[in-house]
Amino acid sequence: YASVVDNTCDLNKFNRTLLLKGPVAKKSLSKFKDRYLILVPRKLFILSTKTSVYPRSVLSLLDANPRYDEARNTVHLDVLGKEYVFRGETKEESLEWSVALAHGCGLSPFLPDGWCGVYGDAGLQLPQHLGTQPDAAQLTYAQQSMPTRQYQMLSLQQQQQQQQQQEQQQQQQQHIYQQQQQQP
Numbered sequence: 001y002a003s004v005v006d007n008t009c010d011l012n013k014f015n016r017t018l019l020l021k022g023p024v025a026k027k028s029l030s031k032f033k034d035r036y037l038i039l040v041p042r043k044l045f046i047l048s049t050k051t052s053v054y055p056r057s058v059l060s061l062l063d064a065n066p067r068y069d070e071a072r073n074t075v076h077l078d079v080l081g082k083e084y085v086f087r088g089e090t091k092e093e094s095l096e097w098s099v100a101l102a103h104g105c106g107l108s109p110f111l112p113d114g115w116c117g118v119y120g121d122a123g124l125q126l127p128q129h130l131g132t133q134p135d136a137a138q139l140t141y142a143q144q145s146m147p148t149r150q151y152q153m154l155s156l157q158q159q160q161q162q163q164q165q166q167e168q169q170q171q172q173q174q175h176i177y178q179q180q181q182q183q184p
Helices: 091-104 136-143 146-182
Strands: 003-005 008-010 020-027 032-040 043-047 057-060 064-069 074-079 082-087
Touching (some): 020 091, 032 091, 064 091, 074 091
Antiparallel strands (some): 020 082, 043 057
């Protein structure tokens, strides 16, 4: 997935949308070790260092379930029965990875004021870019199971469709009313 140029991963040559990259601490059997992650939709590349030629692991995120542990400031990623634990340097970094991983898994987290985190073609917009701080509702949402999130997304989409239909009906009624007013 990355072009190897001069014994380094050339991140400019990625043939997928780059969601997030950066150093994290990954929990091994007894301690945390420094690793470098590259996140693209549906794939997570785990490298030993930023300049590693080949990744140590490539995880498919199709059936993955990320969650954020606020007490330990860690991100847990369950992939086919195996749990990967990551930690950013700060709480904000850990939460950023949690949100990005949810997006990489095809899940869209809810952000404040009921805004749904649909990222679109403009790239990943994380809470820090929106000038918001994570609240308890976001953290709780990040810890919910995947089927619940999918149901909530479906429910939100249905609500948006209903709202659009209501707006269209109101516009039609206004148009009819205006036509009636113009007739003598």
